[in-house]
């Protein structure tokens with residue numbers, strides 16, 4: 001039997017009515033159906049981290065606040081991470097940067113994939129910026145990704161049902177994050 005990898009899926013946008021949530025629910029469903037993952041959906045709107053309010057650098061792990069300790073435990077438990085990101089003004093949403101900046105060692109050496117969406121650019125400019133940031137955290141950004149342009153066309157009665165291209169991309173990303181997660185777990 002294949003080992004199970006724990007996958008943390010983070011929804012990066014927090015505004016009321018965001019498309020990020022149905023997109024993330026769709027991806028989480030795909031991951032659960034895949035059968036190789038235990039999935040934790042981290043909705044930054046619910047987690048509601050304040051703007052970084054720890055005085056010590058996160059690499060010291062001298063966390064004073066319970067919200068930081070909770071976030072640290074959740075990220076530490078993951079073998080792999082998928083960031084679901086919108087594109088805001090050619091970048092990624094600020095709550096996502098804040099959530100990344102809170103921690104350090106917890107992210108280290110973890111494979112990270114991207115599910116992006118936006119206008120014609122499909123959120124790819126946001127992903128390019130994120131790649132720079134996750135490299136600074138010593139994460140391992142995956143090439144396989146899901147990028148959707150104008151994804152509101154896939155919304156039907158609140159459910160998100162994208163086309164075959166997105167479904168195939170999600171399968172490729174899940175394969176990549178699984179392989180990298182299992183390899184990283186064996187090394188540690």
Ligand SMILES: Cc1cc2nc3c(=O)[nH]c(=O)nc-3n(C[C@H](O)[C@H](O)[C@H](O)COP(=O)(O)O)c2cc1C
Nearest residue numbers: 013018019020086087088089090117118119120121
């Ligand atoms: C503040 C803001 C800035 C945006 N900037 C861009 C952009 O630069 N490029 C783009 O493709 N879409 C842009 N959009 C459109 C978003 O891609 C689209 O609204 C998407 O649904 C936002 O994600 P969310 O619904 O999860 O918040 C922007 C939307 C907002 C609210």
